[in-house]
Each structure stands twice: as C-alpha cells, then as structure tokens.
Amino acid sequence: MNGTDQRPLLELRGLYKSFGAVQVLHDVDFSINPGQVTALVGDNGAGKSTLVKCISGIYSHDSGEFRFEGRPITIHGPRDAADLGIEIVYQDLALCDNLDIVQNMFLGRERRRNAVLDDPTMEQMAAETLASLAVRTVKSVRQQVASLSGGQRQTVAIAKAVLWNSKVVILDEPTAALGVAQTAQVLELVRRLADNGLAVVLISHNMNDVFAVSDRIAALYLGRMVAQVKATDVTHGQIVELITAGRSGDLGLPPQAEAAVAMDANGVDQ
C-alpha cells in the first residue's frame, strides 16, 4: 500500500490506543518517508491528533510497534521524540508573544556559554535557519512574536521545529487560521522542508492544501487507517469519500467492515 519503495523513516504497525472504554486508534499502520510530505487526513474525531500525540510521546499507546530508520524504538515522552528528531508544530503554535523570534525558536533549549545565555550564537543560528528555508518575510529575528502576522508566526513555529536538525516535522493544521497569500507562503515552506530531505507530516482539512503539497496521503476513518496512497493516484473525490465513509471504490475498508466499524463507533467515538 505504500506510495514508494523507499524504506520509511518512521513506521508504526498495529497501533492501538484507547481512553477508558473508547477505542480511539484501532490497528493503525502509518509510515512516513524522508523527502516527502505525507498528508494525514480524516474527519473530526478520526484520531489524527491522538495519532500525532502518540508519536510525539504526549500519550502512551496501548500496543503497537514503532520503527525509526528501521530500528525498533519506544517513545515514553516528548523528550524521547525530540531526541529522535521528531518535532511537532501545534495548531495553537505554543509561541510566547512576549518573546522575540530568537527567544521563541530556542525556547526550552537555550544555548549557554559559561552558564550565561549565548544570545549572539542563538541569533545567528536562528537567522541561518530562516535563511536556509528561504524565509524573507520577517524583518528582524529580534522582533517580538506579538508583532508578527499569522503567517509569519506559523513560519517561526516551523523554523523552530527545523532548527534542531530534526528528521520528522509534524504540522497540525498549519494553514487553518491563515488568509490566501499567507497559506501559499506556508505551503511553499512545507514543500521546501521535504525538498530539504525531511519527512513531513501535514495534518489538514483542506483538500486544496493537501493536493498542493503532498506526495502521499494517509486517511484515518473512525480510528482506522483506511488508505495510504500516492497523491497522484487518487482524486479529490476519492479522498473525501475515504474521510467521510472510510471507503472509495477499491480503496479503504471492505463493504461489510465499513458498516460494522460505523456501528461500533456510533455514539461512542467523537
């Protein structure tokens, strides 16, 4: 089912996660490749955020196997994920308005020299990272984040994730709150991340965004991974069907299973 023959950078197999009686993730397989944008789509409550939180170590999973660069791994907390080079850019950004761009990019991982903050080095590294992403929309890296536009803030949040020689960047609805021009800017940046060799996961509700930048599309339906396909092999309509019905022609759940899943989840999920 994989879109390429490449060995995946991160591979999840048979992932289960429940909250009490609610089974949120059910036998989920998910793989992401370096140099590609993998779109993760699904309706509200399909389990996208839960899946991401399992990958980032915020949630522990019930069962399932993680492989990173082919090695089996375990992730017990956000630190483990960060150590592997997995960075998450959250929907609500998690930037501090009262700090400047440099301070935000190094938040929690500040550089020190002789126990004192090494601001010149941090400023230089931040500027270099922004330059490497061809970001020219911010005037100065010493600007307070409060003074930035939505697109610029998203750019800073993404650049922050890239700063740490990360290998996987997961973006949770990066364009949800943006206008047309800013969305284009951010998508361009997302594409550039993959072109620089990173494995990028893009969570989005917007099919235009998904088809604009994705190499592969993974669709979740009521906690099940119903398809992982090349973006060029499917149409808008098929993805929408996968999201809403879990099935589209040959893709997705078999007909009976679909009905069972829907009944199973009725009134429990979401």
Place this chain on the structure above:
Amino acid sequence: MVRATADNAARGRIGGYDPPSVGLAVIRIGPVLMLVVVVTVISFLSPVFLTTRNVGNVLGQTAAIAVLALAQLMVILTRGIDLSVGSTLALSAVVGAMVFESVQSGPIVILAMLATGTAVGAVNGALYVYGRLPHPFIVTLATLSAARGLALWLSGGQPHRGMPDIVQALGGGLLGWLPYSTFLVAGLALLTLLLTTRLVWGRWIYAVGGNPEGARRAAIPVKGVLISVYVLSGLAAGVAGVITAGRLNAGSPTFGELAELDAIAAVVIGGASFLGGRGNVANALVGALMIGVIRNGMNLLNVDAFLQPIVIGVVILIAVELDVIRGRLEERFRVIQAVRS
C-alpha cells in the same frame, strides 16, 4: 523577494517621521520620564530635597520597598502575585529579634531571618503549585493573614528591642551620605537583572508568564519556575525584614503593614503587566523610587499626611494609563506596518 527589501527601505525612510513611532519612543521610557518630572518639580519646590542628606534619607526609606519590588516583579512576570511579603517581613523581623535575645550572633540572626522569609515563600509556592489552588492571590492572601498572626503570637504583640550591630548597619548605617542598604539594593538589583536577562531560568520566567502552555510543551519546568519565584519573593521579604529591623533596631509584628501593596504599586508603576511576561528590573526600581520620592517630597512640602495616599493612588493611575496608551500606540504602529508590507 525584491518586494520585501523595497518595503524595508520604504519603512526606514518613512520611519523617522512617523508620529506614532516618536510618541512611542517617548512613552516607552514613561516610568523614567515620570520620575524625572517628579524629582524636578519637587527639587524646585523644596531646597532641601536634593541635598545629599535627604537623598540618602530617601534611598534608606525606599530600600525595603525596592527589595520587595524586585522579587514581586519576578512573581508578576509569571502572571502571579505575592500578597504575603509585608507579613513575612514582620515575621522574619520578629524571629530575628527573638533569636537575638538568646543567641548574640549577627550572622545567625540574619540567617534565621532569611530562612524565615524563604520558608514562607516555599509554602506559598508549594501550596500554589502542588495544592493546585486556582490563583496565587488566594494562597498568598492566606499566608498574609497567617504570617502576620504568627508574628503577633510569637512576639506576644510586642516589639522586641535590639538587633545585632551588623543588622543595624545594614538597615541604618551610612557610608558617607549613602546608606549601606542602598548598596545592598544595588547588588540585589544587579543579581535580579542578571537572572532575568542573562540566565536561562530568567528567560523561562518570562516564557511561563507569556504562555504557560507553550512553556510546558517546550519542556520548561513550569512548576519549578513558579515555585522558585515565590521562594525568591519570600527570601526578599526576609532581606526587607533585615533592613527594616536594622533601621529601627527592633523586631515588631506591625512591621511592613501594606508593604506588599507598595511593592506591587512599584512594579505596576514600572510598567509591568499583570497578564505576565512584561516588565523589567530597572523600571521596577524606578517605581519603588517614585513612591519613596513622592512620600519624602510631600513630607518636605508639609503636605497633609492624609493626602499622601491619594497622590500615590493618582500616580499609579497615571502610570498605568500611560502604559495602556503605549499598548494602543504599539498596536496602531503594528497595523500601519502591516498595511505597508
């Protein structure tokens, strides 16, 4: 992106003539400006005001408030508040005086006073963080009452006379015309400045105030940061206790009444935001000095003592209103920039 460069050039050219940017530059140094104005006015009205003896007097009287304000600043930077510092000051002074009655050792007395303050601060921090109380206002309101009560109970409601020489020197001693306490304040201010601007912990204090959830996700030890600022605030109350007890050569359970409000007022006059994450050491000191200067000036000018709190109140309002105007101007400035780019 040629467009961005052109925009920058345009901004630079127009920037110098922007009315909002000029207004902003002036209003940003608001607290300092206000202090300069107040000092100038009082020095014209009273010939005594700028004499070395009176300046030393003002600095000596302001020392305790300044120390409390430095710590209160850090608390307020994290979106918190510490109402207990006045009571803690009194408790540490009483403990110090009573320790001195049995142990005639300056260092031990000072240690006891600092330990008392730190202990109250630790209780505040731990109750707030681990007791999951909704707001530090409540915790520190409780310790405001409890610490004052403890000071009254321990002392039997009476001032205990006598403090070691070293405490008296710290509170009231002079080097030339400058009080020793001024050097103490300057030293502590430098340490606070170092902490808040040059150390990682200080950066985290700002981060916790700016976005607690974001700080948590960035793996910043938010609980540790929060506890630390209340511990430091308690320690500062201990230091202020040393200064006050030394100045008056006694430990009294009535010391430091409403001192917490002076400290908060100083920080607020200094432009710190109650919403956290904004404020700096220099302006907090300016705020403390402003309160000291106004009190002293009105005494020199024989202003009715009952009118003084009114003036302080008006100054607080002016300072905060200036800060609100600053915020609006910055917002407008931002919009203008956004429109241009």
